[in-house]
Amino acid sequence: xxxxxxxxxxxxxxxxxxxxxxxxxxxxxxxxxxxxxxxxxxxxxxxxxxxxxxxxxxxxxxxxxxxxxxxxxxxxxxxxxxxxxxxxxxxxxxxxxxxxxxxxxxxxxxxxxxxxxxxxxxxxxxxxxxxxxxxxxxxxxxxxxxxxxxxxxxxxxxxxxxxxxxxxxxxxxxxxxxxxxxxxxxxxxxxxxxxxxxxxxxxxxxxxxxxxxxxxxxxxxxxxxxxxxxxxxxxxxxxxxxxxxxxxxxxxxxxxxxxxxxxxxxxxxxxxxxxxxxxxxxxxxxxxxxxxxxxxxxxxxxxxxxxxxxxxxxxxxxxxxxxxxxxxxxxxxxxxxxxxxxxxxxxxxxxxxxxxxxxxxxxxxxxxxxxxxxxxxxxxxxxxxxxxxxxxxxxxxxxxxxxxxxxxxxxxxxxxxxxxxxxxxx
Amino acid sequence: xxxxxxxxxxxxxxxxxxxxxxxxxxxxxxxxxxxxxxxxxxxxxxxxxxxxxxxxxxxxxxxxxxxxxxxxxxxxxxxxxxxxxxxxxxxxxxxxxxxxxxxxxxxxxxxxxxxxxxxxxxxxxxxxxxxxxxxxxxxxxxxxxxxxxxxxxxxxxxxxxxxxxxxxxxxxxxxxxxxxxxxxxxxxxxxxxxxxxxxxxxxxxxxxxxxxxxxxxxxxxxxxxxxxxxxxxxxxxxxxxxxxxxxxxxxxxxxxxxxxxxxxxxxxxxxxxxxxxxxxxxxxxxxxxxxxxxxxxxxxxxxxxxxxxxxxxxxxxxxxxxxxxxxxxxxxxxxxxxxxxxxxxxxxxxxxxxxxxxxxxxxxxxxxxxxxxxxxxxxxxxxxxxxxxxxxxxxxxxxxxxxxxxxxxxxxxxxxxxxxxxxxxxxxxxxxxxxxxxxxxxxxxxxxxxxxx
Ligand SMILES: Cc1cc2nc3c(=O)[nH]c(=O)nc-3n(C[C@H](O)[C@H](O)[C@H](O)COP(=O)(O)OP(=O)(O)OC[C@H]3O[C@@H](n4cnc5c(N)ncnc54)[C@H](O)[C@@H]3O)c2cc1C
Ligand SMILES: Cc1cc2nc3c(=O)[nH]c(=O)nc-3n(C[C@H](O)[C@H](O)[C@H](O)COP(=O)(O)O)c2cc1C
Ligand code: SF4
Ligand code: SF4
Ligand code: SF4
Numbered sequence: 001x002x003x004x005x006x007x008x009x010x011x012x013x014x015x016x017x018x019x020x021x022x023x024x025x026x027x028x029x030x031x032x033x034x035x036x037x038x039x040x041x042x043x044x045x046x047x048x049x050x051x052x053x054x055x056x057x058x059x060x061x062x063x064x065x066x067x068x069x070x071x072x073x074x075x076x077x078x079x080x081x082x083x084x085x086x087x088x089x090x091x092x093x094x095x096x097x098x099x100x101x102x103x104x105x106x107x108x109x110x111x112x113x114x115x116x117x118x119x120x121x122x123x124x125x126x127x128x129x130x131x132x133x134x135x136x137x138x139x140x141x142x143x144x145x146x147x148x149x150x151x152x153x154x155x156x157x158x159x160x161x162x163x164x165x166x167x168x169x170x171x172x173x174x175x176x177x178x179x180x181x182x183x184x185x186x187x188x189x190x191x192x193x194x195x196x197x198x199x200x201x202x203x204x205x206x207x208x209x210x211x212x213x214x215x216x217x218x219x220x221x222x223x224x225x226x227x228x229x230x231x232x233x234x235x236x237x238x239x240x241x242x243x244x245x246x247x248x249x250x251x252x253x254x255x256x257x258x259x260x261x262x263x264x265x266x267x268x269x270x271x272x273x274x275x276x277x278x279x280x281x282x283x284x285x286x287x288x289x290x291x292x293x294x295x296x297x298x299x300x301x302x303x304x305x306x307x308x309x310x311x312x313x314x315x316x317x318x319x320x321x322x323x324x325x326x327x328x329x330x331x332x333x334x335x336x337x338x339x340x341x342x343x344x345x346x347x348x349x350x351x352x353x354x355x356x357x358x359x360x361x362x363x364x365x366x367x368x369x370x371x372x373x374x375x376x377x378x379x380x381x382x383x384x385x386x387x388x389x390x391x392x393x394x395x396x397x398x399x400x401x402x403x404x405x406x407x408x409x410x411x412x413x414x415x416x417x418x419x420x421x422x423x424x425x426x
Numbered sequence: 427x428x429x430x431x432x433x434x435x436x437x438x439x440x441x442x443x444x445x446x447x448x449x450x451x452x453x454x455x456x457x458x459x460x461x462x463x464x465x466x467x468x469x470x471x472x473x474x475x476x477x478x479x480x481x482x483x484x485x486x487x488x489x490x491x492x493x494x495x496x497x498x499x500x501x502x503x504x505x506x507x508x509x510x511x512x513x514x515x516x517x518x519x520x521x522x523x524x525x526x527x528x529x530x531x532x533x534x535x536x537x538x539x540x541x542x543x544x545x546x547x548x549x550x551x552x553x554x555x556x557x558x559x560x561x562x563x564x565x566x567x568x569x570x571x572x573x574x575x576x577x578x579x580x581x582x583x584x585x586x587x588x589x590x591x592x593x594x595x596x597x598x599x600x601x602x603x604x605x606x607x608x609x610x611x612x613x614x615x616x617x618x619x620x621x622x623x624x625x626x627x628x629x630x631x632x633x634x635x636x637x638x639x640x641x642x643x644x645x646x647x648x649x650x651x652x653x654x655x656x657x658x659x660x661x662x663x664x665x666x667x668x669x670x671x672x673x674x675x676x677x678x679x680x681x682x683x684x685x686x687x688x689x690x691x692x693x694x695x696x697x698x699x700x701x702x703x704x705x706x707x708x709x710x711x712x713x714x715x716x717x718x719x720x721x722x723x724x725x726x727x728x729x730x731x732x733x734x735x736x737x738x739x740x741x742x743x744x745x746x747x748x749x750x751x752x753x754x755x756x757x758x759x760x761x762x763x764x765x766x767x768x769x770x771x772x773x774x775x776x777x778x779x780x781x782x783x784x785x786x787x788x789x790x791x792x793x794x795x796x797x798x799x800x801x802x803x804x805x806x807x808x809x810x811x812x813x814x815x816x817x818x819x820x821x822x823x824x825x826x827x828x829x830x831x832x833x834x835x836x837x838x839x840x841x842x843x844x845x846x847x848x849x850x851x852x853x854x855x856x857x858x859x860x861x862x863x864x865x866x867x868x869x870x871x872x873x874x875x876x877x878x879x
Contacts, residue, residue: 066493067465068458346532349471365472373472393468394533 002305004298006313008279009171009197009256011129013102015040016269016301016313017294020199020260020281021106021132021175024291026080028090032097037291038298041102043173043199043281046079046134047087048108048146049119053078058219061208063234072234072262073284074208076219076226078140079108084119088126095127103127104173107164108134108146111156116163124168131168132258133160135186136177136202139228151177151202154189161193173258175199176242178235183242187252197256198246199281201239203229232284236262240275244324247276264293266300273313274320332415333407336384336400338362338377344397347373351388351398359387440727441699447725448698451616451751452516452542460546464493467538470529475540478527480850481508481858485524489543501551502562504544509587509861510580512552512626513609514854515545516617519714521747523854552629561632566593571871574599574657576644579607580853581663581843583630584860589661590635592868597657598636601643607665609853611690614718615698616725645815654838659867662816662826662834662841663860666809666849672710676768676777685709685719685806692722701726704802708777709733709757710765711806712742713851717749719804720757731757732798736764736782737789766795774803811845822847831866832859840867 004015018041019025019034026045034042055078063072080087095103105123109115120131135157137147150156161174174190176183178201190198207217207227217225239261246252259277263269264285272280285293310316340351340363352375355363362381366374377388389398412418455463467489475485483504491500504511520526520541528537555561571594575582578600586596604610609623631638642648644664653660669684671677681704692701703726709716712735724731733752735742738761742749752759763779770776781794811825820827820835825847832840842859844851849859 067462346529347470347474348468348529349473350468353471 002302002310003312004302004305006279008102008258009130009173011041011102011171013040013279014100015298016273016277016279017297018042018102018104018258018279018281019286019291020283021046021104021134022283022287023077024283024286027082027087028094031090031094031103034286034291034294035094035098035101038294039101039291040279041104041129043104043106043132044080044087044091044128046106046108046137047084047119047123048079049115050084052081052083053140055081056221058221061218061228063208063230063232070232070288072208072230072232073287074206074228074230075203076139076221076228079134079137084122088122091123091126091128102129104130104132106132106134106175108137108141108150110145111150111160113159113163116160117167120164121167124170128170130171130173130196131164132173132175132199133164134175134202135160136175136179137229138177138179138203138205139226148177148179148202148205151175151186152180154185157186157189158193161190161195165194171196173197173199175202175260177202178238178242178261179205183245184249184252187246187249187255191252191255195255197258197278199258199260200242200246201235201261203231204235204238206230231261232288233262233264236268240271243272243277244275244321247318248321248324266297266304269297270301270304270316271320273317275324276318276321278317328412330411331409332412333405333410335403335405336386337379337382337403338384338386338388339399339401340375340377340388341397341399342374344394345375346394346397347375348393349373349375350391350393351375354387354391359383359385363388441697444699444726445697448615448619448722450619451614452545454549455539455542455546457546460492460543461495463539464489464543466530466535467493468529474527474529475524475538479507479524480852480854481511481514481861483507483511483524483544485540488547489538489540492543492547497547497550498554498562500547504548505551505562507861508854508857509584509630510609510626510853510857511544512548512622512629513580513613513618514857515541515548516622517609517613518852518854519745519747522745552625555629555632556625561629561634563587563591563633565591565633565635568595569593569871571595571658572597572656573659573661573867574653575661575663576600576648576653577607577663577665577843577845578602578605578627578638579663579665579843580609580856581665581845581860581863582607582661583627584857585661585663585840585842585864586636586860587630587633588861588864589867590633592864594635594658594868594871596636598638599642599644599648599653600638600640601646603640605638605640607663607856611693612686612715613693613853614689614722615693616722618693643814648815650815650818650836650839654836658838658871660839661832661860661863661867662819662839662845663843663856664812664814665844665856666811666825666851667814668810668812669805670808670810672765672768672805672807674765674767676770676774679768679770679774680772681770681774681801682768682803682805685711685715685804686809688719688804689715689722692726698726703728704800705729706799707731707802707804708798708800709804709806710777711735711808712737712744713806713808714744714748715809716804716806717744717752717757719806721752721755723802723804724755724757728802732760733757734760734763734765734779734798736762737784738762763796764791766791768803769797774800776800777803809844809851825849831870832863833866 021043025042061074105128135151141147142149174195209218257277259272260281269280352363392398469486488500488503524540525537575598605627606623695701707723707728709720720733767778780791826841842863843856
């Protein structure tokens with residue numbers, strides 16, 4: 001049996017699965033239910049100074065595919081709308097009743113040193129294992145100078161992190177917003193401020209859809225809508241890249257990462273850990289299916305680790321980082337050709353039309369004797385882009401076969417067609 | 427109508443039960459189910475399902491339009507190729523047409539329910555037009571040409587619609603009181619619930635430019651020669667109105683009836699429980715008409731229904747789906763037997779069958795006979811062309827001979843549907859014939875105009 005216990009920014013956790021700061025961690029009732037199901041930790045719903053904020057209805061918009069499956073959620077919810085004292089009391093109770101589970105206190109305040117420090121001190125006093133700085137909320141709070149309004153300014157990221165570090169002696173997580181151009185900038189700022197870890201990503205600023213009858217963005221609040229934070233499966237690729245950027249950048253590689261964004265299954269979690277995350281946080285998936293989803297996350301991850309012979313998370317943590325490189329380091333002599341397995345082909349024509357209309361006109365249709373169609377790859381025209389493989393509805397029907405061309409590894413900087421090399425040669 | 431049975435007290439609940447038995451064979455898809463099913467479609471390129479549809483409906487496109495929420499567009503895609511897409515969605519043996527060709531059969535999946543999706547889209551649009559939305563197609567500028575159509579069945583009406591759309595004026599002559607042909611009088615009740623045949627015809631006529639004259643039979647009230655004089659073109663789509671005879675003793679006894687006339691009575695009777703049916707019904711034949719008659723007799727409350735066919739099951743022209751449906755409805759199927767006499771005293775009491783076998787590829791009686799009791803015999807051994815008013819038209823295989831472009835042997839006379847030599851006894855083929863014949867006529871008329879200039 002694989003051992004899923006781990007240490008995140010020095011905090012021991014029975015497993016890497018934490019609930020992200022959001023409605024699932026809004027109060028003791030939810031948190032206890034989550035712990036009962038097996039979650040290793042929670043990041044409490046973000047706390048602010050009293051008086052508590054007031055929310056609007058409705059709060060969520062869903063982005064679905066044709067089949068009705070949810071791709072992502074967007075929300076316009078603010079931070080905790082309950083009095084600070086109530087939250088702190090419940091945190092204390094949970095800490096006492098669930099000593100083996102992690103509770104991180106999430107917080108935000110206006111851009112004033114005293115405000116950050118006072119709040120951090122009070123939250124730490126409740127017994128949390130660490131403090132997470134919410135510098136990411138991209139709606140509502142930012143209009144009051146908080147959330148992403150701070151997270152988007154590197155100097156403010158550094159300052160808030162430092163302020164909190166100065167007054168508490170527990171690990172500090174700076175939660176980053178993806179609503180920036182280069183994630184390394186705020187990550188480095190957090191590092192400068194003394195963060196033990198970065199949590200990312202918070203939600204992506206978005207309008208989920210437009211109600212064409214009312215001509216207003218969804219969700220509508222009295223016939224008007226606002227932009228909100230986008231999360232769930234759809235943001236996972238964005239989060240993966242941002243995590244990888246931080247993990248492979250030599251300035252930031254020592255920052256611990258609590259990875260967040262579109263984690264639905266153990267496999268998603270494993271991918272983040274392979275890119276260097278110490279642990280993961282989940283919000284949307286729990287909101288869609290309930291806390292029970294952690295059971296398969298635990299079970300699936302441990303089965304997969306057993307299968308692969310990984311005893312602990314450290315055995316594969318960061319293993320994908322060395323293989324995540326810049327485009328310039330890719331081997332340009334590597335060549336693939338599409339191979340279609342005629343036996344499993346169901347003759348839908350999707351590969352042909354995809355290649356014909358939008359790729360390299362490399363799949364020809366031939367009439368088969370006795371009816372039916374045969375789809376044939378023209379090797380000379382196939383550039384190996386693998387679009388056809390992706391659109392083919394039959395698993396394993398199109399294979400990308402490596403061409404053994406005997407050529408050595410060649411990267412763009414060394415490529416003869418690189419104008420820079422031509423100039424140098426001349 | 428001669429079959430009858432002792433008058434049983436007909437309690438309202440029995441009538442209701444029987445009406446309930448005739449409800450939709452496949453209930454309409456809900457919007458959610460339609461989108462889910464549409465989402466399974468692979469949106470194939472040059473899709474095989476299109477080629478398997480006799481009218482060539484662009485199936486992947488109409489399904490994609492359902493998925494995107496463009497139901498009007500979807501229905502228009504269907505109706506552009508098949509103006510009776512609503513009936514075809516209900517009556518087509520999709521299991522041997524489009525759905526058989528669906529590529530998903532080759533994978534590990536069920537084919538897309540193309541028929542049900544088609545119905546979903548078309549019903550939506552028909553409802554909208556009945557609620558006042560305009561007809562989805564517009565007529566071209568008037569050509570000043572007038573065309574006579576004989577028969578308001580699928581072939582005649584599909585012809586009329588397309589020809590009207592191309593700018594011609596159409597008069598349809600129909601012997602019966604209602605339009606629709608076998609859509610109204612022949613298809614099984616449970617495929618055409620809620621008066622769909624009439625609702626569809628009303629929708630189709632919404633294009634304008636089509637007049638229907640009912641109670642006007644070719645060969646009786648009107649003559650082909652007169653129509654040729656009065657109109658630029660005549661299109662004949664009279665179907666197969668005559669029933670084949672068994673030509674055995676006892677065929678004239680009371681209680682012996684053509685299956686089609688039984689279905690016709692059923693289709694026009696309300697409530698269904700008022701349709702006369704025997705207690706012990708024997709249906710003779712192996713096609714879909716035989717199956718439909720047997721199932722409907724059973725649904726009306728017959729105690730036993732036995733379908734007897736002279737060959738083996740795989741030789742039956744009824745599809746596997748239909749045979750299964752019959753068995754699910756408790757119809758007994760007996761094979762390798764042919765009737766040799768019908769017995770009774772004024773009314774039918776039993777039928778004598780002789781067992782058959784294949785001998786060197788030929789069907790022969792074995793000499794072994796047996797008797798089945800019957801108080802109602804339904805004959806479904808094929809429909810024939812009734813040669814009324816068709817003088818001068820060359821025939822082929824007992825039907826009207828047509829050449830390329832649906833031309834008959836008489837100048838300016840076209841024909842299509844069940845009544846022509848290439849007829850397939852499928853609604854969808856009749857619609858395709860009507861549509862293509864109208865296009866051929868349009869081309870021919872246009873060419874004539876050019877010549878005249
Ligand atoms: C019992 C039964 C069940 C069937 N079930 C199915 C099914 O489930 N699916 C399927 O695809 N197909 C089915 N068919 C076949 C399908 O109904 C026909 O192929 C289709 O209706 C042919 O259309 P048509 O226009 O050629 O002829 P018809 O539908 O027969 O229409 C001919 C029209 O011409 C009129 N007419 C005839 N003679 C004259 C005259 N002398 N003067 C004026 N008018 C005349 C008739 O009254 C009728 O309205 C079934 C057929 C039968 C008999
Ligand atoms: C309704 C809702 C409320 C949220 N509130 C907070 C919050 O108070 N503080 C915070 O740091 N993040 C908040 N988030 C962001 C999540 O913690 C998380 O970063 C984001 O949803 C991405 O993870 P996911 O894809 O698993 O949902 C909220 C998300 C949602 C959906
Ligand atoms: S790999 Fe790309 S270029 Fe080659 S056949 Fe497939 S789609 Fe066409
Ligand atoms: S996409 Fe796949 S199944 Fe479809 S035709 Fe191409 S190879 Fe065959
Ligand atoms: S063959 Fe099947 S999957 Fe392909 S377009 Fe037709 S219905 Fe859709």
